[in-house]
Amino acid sequence: MSIRLEHVDYIYEDNSNQKNYALKDVNLEINPGEFIGIAGHTGSGKSTLIQHFNGLMQPTNGNVYFDGKNIYENDFDLRGLRGKVGICFQYPEHQLFEVTILDDVCFGPMNFGKTREEAEIIAKKALLDVGMSEEMLQKSPFELSGGQKRRVAIAGILAMEPEYFILDEPTAGLDPVGRGQILNLLKRLHETKKMTIIFVSHSMEDVASYVQRMIVMNHGEVLFDGDKREVFSHQKELEEVGLSVPFYRYLAEDLNQRGFTVSKDILTMEEAKEAILKVLRKKR
Amino acid sequence: MSILQVKNLVHKYITVGDSEEDKQEVTAIDDIDISVEKGEFIAILGKNGSGKSSLAKHINGLLMPTEGAVYVKGMDTRDKRNLLNIRQNAGIVFQNPDNQIVGTIVEEDVAFGPENMGMPVEDIWDRVTSALEGVGMTAYKEASPNHLSGGQKQRIAIAGIMAMEPECIILDEPTAMLDPKGRRHVLSLVKALNREKKITMLMVTHHMEEVLLADRIIVMDHGRIAMDGTPKEVFSKVDEMKQLGLEVPYAAELAWQLRQEGVPLSETITTREELVEELCQFV
Structure with a gap:
């Protein structure tokens, strides 16, 4: 059981036909139950990396395996994978679109074949998990504060009941209370539901407080991958790539x-x- | 004379639900008074929805007062004839660098403001050149903005405002979307423009460490001013800040935690150096 990347390159061409490596020879294994932080400067390949975890992007070279199966083999159920590996992109509240909060969160499970009744049960549970009360469910998501919208958007992904939950800068732009609510929610999902959590963050303090394992990206390569305390012992190298301890x-x-x-x-x-x-x- | 004056400012707006009866009046700003002197660096804090951004948008006339008034160098923002002049004197930098770039080449983007002011071409290029120099982006003047990093884009956005030679810059969470390096670059630029060119800065932020750059902090809560003072004055009131749903800088928080355990540290500690200095006196 794991997500495994083997010798993954992701190469794109710019205007002058020059080859650029967004990812270069990335080797990683994400095991169930881990709590991982990903750090790196803008353009270091963090977002490209996480989109390989559920096959939203396909490597130019190398392979991605889910539970030992190559996800780009013809008979692999990619759609099913995307239910198991949920990705929450930056500013997910920009993707809210339904009339009520409940409808918005029901969208995912219904898209995956649940009936409206089943979807509602799952959605209500997910909304309670992110701290939204019952009386909010029929409100428009657009009436909410920034932090509340973010939590509703996160509930939309939780309603898919993923095994692996990946978030790209989930606290960007939130005030301290909103930030604490999101981070504590991740901690709770990890502890009580044994969900595997991976989050991208620019805050070294947040990473240090919550994760066990830390992955540092630099120019498309994995610079460090290990126990957070070991990674943060490389102060000089981290500062050299624009990060800090x-x-x-x-x-x-x-x-x-x-x-x-x-x-x-x-x-x-x-x-x-x-x-x-x-x-x-x-x-x- | 104060460069900015906010007098009894009230801003209300109406949200409309599905039906006409669903109308709700929201008070975003609830009777505030502020006066800002030339050259001040003010940080505006407050949780999401406290009225920070609404206040920022009043200063250059993007929002109009429901009651009260805002004056920039004595000019009333409610008078349409003043608006062009006000916006040359008080520019805004927003959170998302991708939403505020209009040119396809960096120097064109920076020239947009002075061009709109109807300046002669030679003067425009002079201003663009010195604005780009001021933000340290001269090497990129012919680059396409979409190839720049977030921090570089924010510096271009600041250059675009600098090219209008404003007396005041309003920054609405300018570093929220940047990585630590981009954040450091933008902050040191903002600080330098304030110290060297005496440009008045009003910066809305959630980052308590950034706030330490400011001379003065205004804390907003529910559309009102909850606190107004120096960083030391504001951050010594840790309990009050927590009640407002805010944090204090790491050093102030740790000093507060240690004081709770009986360690006699002063309430004015806000930086790492100050905390280290006091702790070392015990050993």
Whole structure:
């Protein structure tokens, strides 16, 4: 059980017929139950990469396997794959279109052959999962705030009951409350439904707080892929490709330089707080 | 004289549902007063729907007051004859770089503003040249904007405004769609234009770390001004900010958490350097 990319290249030609690699020799395996963050500068291949996970884009070279089966073999059920691997693109609320919130979320499951009654049951469950109350369901999605619209759009994908849920910058443009709601929703889906979550983010702090594994893309290649703590130990290389390490790791470095000895591996607020309190308690 | 004055500003709009009875009046801005001095760098914070963007759009007359008034250099935005002049003096940069580029070549795009002002051609090119230089994009003057990164596009959008030699730039979440590098470039440009050219900046943002660049922060909530002060004044009120659904910079948050545990840190900590400095005094 996994999504596996083997030697994947994605090559496109620009105006001058020059070959450009959007992806170059990418080898990855996404296993069920993982919580993964993908980082990289604009144009590093993040969005191209995630569209290979459910066959929306086809590699120029190399292969993509789902549960061991090549997804570009003739008899492979690509449509079924797209039900199992759900992708939520940037600003998904721009794709809301139905008259009511409930109708909008029913669209996916009905498209996959469910009856209206079945779809409604699934849609209501998905909307409750993202924190929308029963009385909202008959409202127009266009009356909602930015954060609420985003959650309805996410419910639209959850209603397909995917095994793998992939999101491209799901918190972009949201205020802190909206951002926390989305990230905690992902955490809950991962913990309670054992859903595999992969999200693209520009916030190293968010990645550090939520994921286990981190993939860093640079010029279409996988620069780092591993445990987040290991990846964030490559501070210099990350800065060289336009990224950074979390605020708390920089803080730990500064503290150590000044003789306030804490672990250099600190990534989150909680870890920083614990480490600092431990030092201060010893002193007293 | 203040460069911007917002007096008793109220903005209401009506949403219409399926039927006529479904009409609802929404108050986006609810009686606010602000005055901005030339050269200030103001950050506007507030959760989604707090009225930040509505306020920004009033400043160059994209939205009109329902009640009250907005003056730019003394010019009333309600008077149509002032609008062209106001928009030359107060330009807006929006969130999405792809929605605000009109030219097929970078220098044409930047020339759009001064061209519309009816300037002589030679003057237009002078302005385009210096605007592109100002944002560090001279090397791209003949490039097609759609080959640029998000951060580069935002710098072009800022150059387009700079070419009109405005006194004030309003930025509505200018970095929301950018990666960390693009964000750093845009922010350092905004800061430099403020410090060196004394251009008044009003920046709407959700990023608390960006806010530290500003001299003054206005926090909006439900169409009203909830707080107005220096970053230190605003971020020392961590509880209040949390109640408004907002965050404070990482260093201020961590200092607050440590204070809850009894560590005697000052409430004015907003940066990493300040936090490190105080913590090191304990060892």
